[in-house]
Amino acid sequence: MANVLILGAGMMGSAFSFPLADAGHAVRLVGTHLDREWIVAVRETGIHPKLKIKLPEGVTPFTHDELAEALTGAIDLIVLGVNSAGVDWAVEQLGPLLKTPPPILMLTKGLRAVQDRLRILPDIVREGLARHGVSTTKVGAVGGPCIAGELAARRDSSVVIASADAAFLDRVLPLLAAPYYHAHPSTDVVGVEACAAFKNLYTLAVGFPAGLLAKQGRAPNDAFMHNLAASLFAQSLREMEHFVHFMGGASANVRGLPGAGDLYVTCQGGRNTRLAYLLGSGLRYREAKARYLADQTLEGAELALAIGPTLDHLFQQGTLNPVVFPLAAAILDAICRDLPMQVPWTAFHRE
Amino acid sequence: MANVLILGAGMMGSAFSFPLADAGHAVRLVGTHLDREWIVAVRETGIHPKLKIKLPEGVTPFTHDELAEALTGAIDLIVLGVNSAGVDWAVEQLGPLLKTPPPILMLTKGLRAVQDRLRILPDIVREGLARHGVSTTKVGAVGGPCIAGELAARRDSSVVIASADAAFLDRVLPLLAAPYYHAHPSTDVVGVEACAAFKNLYTLAVGFPAGLLAKQGRAPNDAFMHNLAASLFAQSLREMEHFVHFMGGASANVRGLPGAGDLYVTCQGGRNTRLAYLLGSGLRYREAKARYLADQTLEGAELALAIGPTLDHLFQQGTLNPVVFPLAAAILDAICRDLPMQVPWTAFHRE
Numbered sequence: 001m002a003n004v005l006i007l008g009a010g011m012m013g014s015a016f017s018f019p020l021a022d023a024g025h026a027v028r029l030v031g032t033h034l035d036r037e038w039i040v041a042v043r044e045t046g047i048h049p050k051l052k053i054k055l056p057e058g059v060t061p062f063t064h065d066e067l068a069e070a071l072t073g074a075i076d077l078i079v080l081g082v083n084s085a086g087v088d089w090a091v092e093q094l095g096p097l098l099k100t101p102p103p104i105l106m107l108t109k110g111l112r113a114v115q116d117r118l119r120i121l122p123d124i125v126r127e128g129l130a131r132h133g134v135s136t137t138k139v140g141a142v143g144g145p146c147i148a149g150e151l152a153a154r155r156d157s158s159v160v161i162a163s164a165d166a167a168f169l170d171r172v173l174p175l176l177a178a179p180y181y182h183a184h185p186s187t188d189v190v191g192v193e194a195c196a197a198f199k200n201l202y203t204l205a206v207g208f209p210a211g212l213l214a215k216q217g218r219a220p221n222d223a224f225m226h227n228l229a230a231s232l233f234a235q236s237l238r239e240m241e242h243f244v245h246f247m248g249g250a251s252a253n254v255r256g257l258p259g260a261g262d263l264y265v266t267c268q269g270g271r272n273t274r275l276a277y278l279l280g281s282g283l284r285y286r287e288a289k290a291r292y293l294a295d296q297t298l299e300g301a302e303l304a305l306a307i308g309p310t311l312d313h314l315f316q317q318g319t320l321n322p323v324v325f326p327l328a329a330a331i332l333d334a335i336c337r338d339l340p341m342q343v344p345w346t347a348f349h350r351e
Numbered sequence: 352m353a354n355v356l357i358l359g360a361g362m363m364g365s366a367f368s369f370p371l372a373d374a375g376h377a378v379r380l381v382g383t384h385l386d387r388e389w390i391v392a393v394r395e396t397g398i399h400p401k402l403k404i405k406l407p408e409g410v411t412p413f414t415h416d417e418l419a420e421a422l423t424g425a426i427d428l429i430v431l432g433v434n435s436a437g438v439d440w441a442v443e444q445l446g447p448l449l450k451t452p453p454p455i456l457m458l459t460k461g462l463r464a465v466q467d468r469l470r471i472l473p474d475i476v477r478e479g480l481a482r483h484g485v486s487t488t489k490v491g492a493v494g495g496p497c498i499a500g501e502l503a504a505r506r507d508s509s510v511v512i513a514s515a516d517a518a519f520l521d522r523v524l525p526l527l528a529a530p531y532y533h534a535h536p537s538t539d540v541v542g543v544e545a546c547a548a549f550k551n552l553y554t555l556a557v558g559f560p561a562g563l564l565a566k567q568g569r570a571p572n573d574a575f576m577h578n579l580a581a582s583l584f585a586q587s588l589r590e591m592e593h594f595v596h597f598m599g600g601a602s603a604n605v606r607g608l609p610g611a612g613d614l615y616v617t618c619q620g621g622r623n624t625r626l627a628y629l630l631g632s633g634l635r636y637r638e639a640k641a642r643y644l645a646d647q648t649l650e651g652a653e654l655a656l657a658i659g660p661t662l663d664h665l666f667q668q669g670t671l672n673p674v675v676f677p678l679a680a681a682i683l684d685a686i687c688r689d690l691p692m693q694v695p696w697t698a699f700h701r702e
Contacts, residue, residue, distance in 0.1 A: 053570075227496050
C-alpha cells in the first residue's frame with residue numbers, strides 16, 4: 001500500500017482516486033481554492049457533486065489550506081490534477097512544502113509558449129519546483145482517452161504513462177494496477193503531451209460539422225455530415241504529427257492512444273465539442289462563449305489563446321511551414337481573431 | 352465533357368454519379384443483375400430507392416443486359432461499383448467487350464487471400480482482364496471516408512485516388528472536379544486498399560462498447576463507454592499499420608483519410624457498426640446475422656471469412672507475429688469461430 005496525494009479535486013483529479021484506491025492505496029485528495037465546495041460535499045456525503053458518484057473508501061478529502069497536513073509522513077506519489085491555469089499556483093503551494101519529493105504525475109494538460117518555443121507542462125513544473133530548491137523531482141504525465149466520469153464509473157480505460165526516466169515508470173506503473181485501468185509506458189513525453197494538448201484544439205474542428213448541419217438543415221435523403229467530420233479528423237492527425245515533430249516528439253503516439261485515441265474520445269462530447277458545434281452553427285467564438293459557455297473552461301480555446309501569437313510568429317518567420325497547418329490556422333482565426341470558422345479545403349491532405 | 356460508365360448501381364456506385372455529373376460529364380449507370388429494380392425505378396422516377404434522392408440530369412441508367420450498348424462509343428473512364436463478391440462477375444462481363452480499355456477506377460473494397468498472400472482488388476481485376484486479352488488496363492482505386500448518402504446529398508467529402516501510375520492520376524483526378532468532392536492523389540495503392548478493407552474489420556471492434564453498455568446498463572453517474580471505444584480505435588490503427596506494412600504499403604495513409612478518416616466515418620453508423628453493437632450486447636455472430644442482418648452484406652464479417660483462414664495460417668507459421676494483432680485475432684474468433692467477442696486488454700498497446 002502506498003500513500004498518494006492528488007492536488008486538484010475537479011473531475012479528473014477526483015476520478016483518478018478510483019484506480020488508486022481500488023489498487024489498495026491510501027489517497028489524500030486535496031482541493032484547490034476553487035474546489036472547496038466539492039471537498040466539503042465529499043466530506044459530508046462521500047459523493048463528488050461533479051462526478052455524481054461516491055468516492056471510494058480510502059480517499060481522504062482535504063481543503064487547499066490543509067495541504068501541509070495532507071503532506072505529512074511518507075508520500076509515494078503526487079498527482080497533479082489542477083487545470084492548466086493552476087499549474088503555477090500548484091508549484092507555489094508545493095514548492096515550500098516538499099523536501100525529498102516523490103515522483104509527480106501530471107493529469108493537467110496544456111502547453112506554454114516561451115520565447116518562440118512550445119513547452120510541455122511537466123518541464124514547467126520541474127523548473128518551477130527547482131526555483132524553490134526542490135531540484136530532484138521527476139515529473140511524468142498521463143495521456144490517452146480517459147473521460148473522468150467513465151473512469152469514476154470504473155469503465156475500462158487505456159492510458160499512457162509518459163516519462164523519459166525508466167525508474168519513474170518502474171515505480172509509478174505498478175501503483176496504477178486497478179483491473180479496469182490499463183496503463184502503458186512511453187518514454188516520449190513530448191509526443192504524449194503535445195497530442196494531449198492539441199487534441200483539444202482540433203476538437204474545435206471535428207465537432208464543427210454537427211453545428212453546420214444544424215444550420216444548413218437536413219438533406220433530402222437525411223444525410224449527415226460525417227464525411228466532413230472524418231476529413232477534419234484525418235487532417236487533425238496529420239497536423240498533430242507535424243506539431244509533435246516540431247517539438248521533438250515521435251510519430252507513434254499520434255496514431256496511438258494519446259493522439260487518435262484521445263481525439264476520438266474528446267469528439268464524443270464535452271465542452272470543446274459544444275463550442276465546435278456553436279462555431280459550426282454560425283456563431284463567432286466570443287459570442288458563443290459569452291452566451292452559452294461563459295463559466296466553462298474550454299481547453300481548446302485556452303490553448304489557442306495561449307500559443308496563438310507564438311504560432312502566428314512561427315508561421316510568419318517560416319520556422320513552421322504554414323502550408324502544412326491550414327486547419328490550425330483556421331482555428332486560430334476563429335478563436336484569436338474572432339473570425340467565422342472556415343474549412344480551408346484546398347489546403348488539406350497534401351502529400 | 353467526358354463519357355463515364357459506372358458498373359454497379361448500389362448505394363456507392365450510384366452516389367458516384369453525382370460528382371461526375373456535376374463536373375459536367377455524361378454518366379452511364381449500369382446496374383448488375385442484382386440492381387435491376389433500382390435501375391427500373393430510376394428510369395421511372397429519377398429517384399434511386401436506396402439513396403432516396405433524385406439522380407442528376409446527365410445520368411443514363413442501363414440494366415446489366417444493356418452493358419454492350421452502354422459501352423458504345425468512346426468511354427473515358429470506367430468506375431467499378433459492384434460489391435466485393437461481384438468483382439469476378441464484373442471482369443467476366445467487361446472482359447469480352449473491352450478493346451482499348453479506358454482507365455478503371457474501383458469503388459469496390461476488399462482483399463483476396465491467395466496462397467498465403469493478401470491481394471488487393473485492383474490487381475485481381477487487372478489480371479482477370481488480362482486473361483481476356485485486355486492487357487493494358489490501368490486500374491486505380493478510391494479510398495477515404497465517403498458515406499454514399501452524404502455524397503449523393505452533395506456534402507463535402509474528401510477522398511484519395513490511388514494509382515502507382517502518374518499518368519492515370521493526371522487523367523482521372525481532373526474528371527472528379529465537383530466543388531464538394533475533394534480528391535487527392537496517392538501512389539500508395541496497397542496502403543489505401545489495405546486501409547479501405549481493414550477499416551470494415553476493425554469497425555466490428557470499435558462499435559462493440561455501445562452494445563456492451565446496453566447489456567451492462569448505465570453507470571450510477573450515467574457514464575458511457577467511450578474510453579473503451581477510443582482504446583479499440585487506437586489499437587485498430589496500430590494493427591492496420593502492421594497489416595499495411597506486411598502487404599507492402601506505407602504508414603502515411605493509416606493516419607490519413609483511408610485509415611483514421613475512413614475508420615472514423617464507418618464507426619458513425621451502418622451495418623458493420625450494427626453487427627458490432629449486437630456482438631457487444633452478447634450475441635454471437637451467427638445468431639446476430641441470422642436474427643437481425645440476414646439479408647445484409649456485412650463487409651467486415653465478409654473480410655474476416657475471406658481472409659481468416661489465411662491469417663490463421665500466417666499467425667501459426669509466424670509470418671505475421673500474432674503478438675501485434677490481438678484485436679484482429681479476437682475478431683476472427685468472433686466471426687470465423689462464432690466465439691463470444693473478447694477484448695484482449697493485456698495484449699493491447701504494446702510498444
